[in-house]
Amino acid sequence: MQNYLRLFAQNREWANAMRAADAGFFERRSVTQEPHYLFIGCCDSRVPAELLTGAHPGEIFVHRNIANQADPTDMNMLSALEYAVEVLDVKHVLVCGHYQCGGVRAAMEPQGHRLVDHWLQVVRDLQMRHEAELNALADDGARFNRLVELNVLEQVFQLSRTPIVRHAWKKGKRPILHGLVYDVHDGLLKELVSGVDGEEHARELRAAVSGDFVHVPPSLHLAP
Numbered sequence: 001m002q003n004y005l006r007l008f009a010q011n012r013e014w015a016n017a018m019r020a021a022d023a024g025f026f027e028r029r030s031v032t033q034e035p036h037y038l039f040i041g042c043c044d045s046r047v048p049a050e051l052l053t054g055a056h057p058g059e060i061f062v063h064r065n066i067a068n069q070a071d072p073t074d075m076n077m078l079s080a081l082e083y084a085v086e087v088l089d090v091k092h093v094l095v096c097g098h099y100q101c102g103g104v105r106a107a108m109e110p111q112g113h114r115l116v117d118h119w120l121q122v123v124r125d126l127q128m129r130h131e132a133e134l135n136a137l138a139d140d141g142a143r144f145n146r147l148v149e150l151n152v153l154e155q156v157f158q159l160s161r162t163p164i165v166r167h168a169w170k171k172g173k174r175p176i177l178h179g180l181v182y183d184v185h186d187g188l189l190k191e192l193v194s195g196v197d198g199e200e201h202a203r204e205l206r207a208a209v210s211g212d213f214v215h216v217p218p219s220l221h222l223a224p
């Protein structure tokens with residue numbers, strides 16, 4: 001109970017500090033939110049979207065699930081995406097994976113995690129598609145890290161296929177899709193892919209996630 005009550009004490013401290021820095025902050029935020037970003041991240045407690053980007057309430061619209069999936073059949077994700085793109089008109093959609101992701105690790109292990117095995121099937125399939133690339137890596141740690149990165153790229157590609165994003169692109173250039181990975185060892189974000197803002201980039205990204213890494217167009221800014 002002590003730990004639970006501590007949350008309220010810390011909450012009061014935080015709210016007081018926010019008010020001290022900006023007396024009208026909560027009053028303004030109570031009226032509306034105007035986030036420029038949709039952040040799709042993992043549930044992992046070490047990857048809090050606002051803390052690691054220094055954002056305040058109202059600046060990032062967040063959807064989190066195990067292993068930062070953008071599953072096109074997930075009504076939860078689609079609802080958040082639709083609201084962010086069509087109502088909030090966010091400029092950027094960020095898929096953020098992280099090293100040491102327990103979800104990705106579970107997908108690399110034999111099944112036996114019950115319900116979550118279904119959820120992680122996409123990551124398992126991804127691992128099979130990239131078997132040659134992953135097996136060529138030096139050790140298990142390198143394979144783990146690479147699968148985390150491939151999973152981010154795959155989810156950005158999945159986002160690019162959704163009718164919500166495609167419809168938005170037809171009307172203009174929003175949203176721009178980005179794939180990031182967060183390093184739990186040093187707290188830093190790394191860009192894996194950025195600037196995916198139309199059909200052409202979506203096609204290029206498809207080549208990158210198909211299992212064939214022979215040609216990656218420079219326009220995608222795909223990091224090694």
Ligand SMILES: [Zn+2]
Binds near residue numbers: 067068098103
């Ligand atoms: Zn994770």
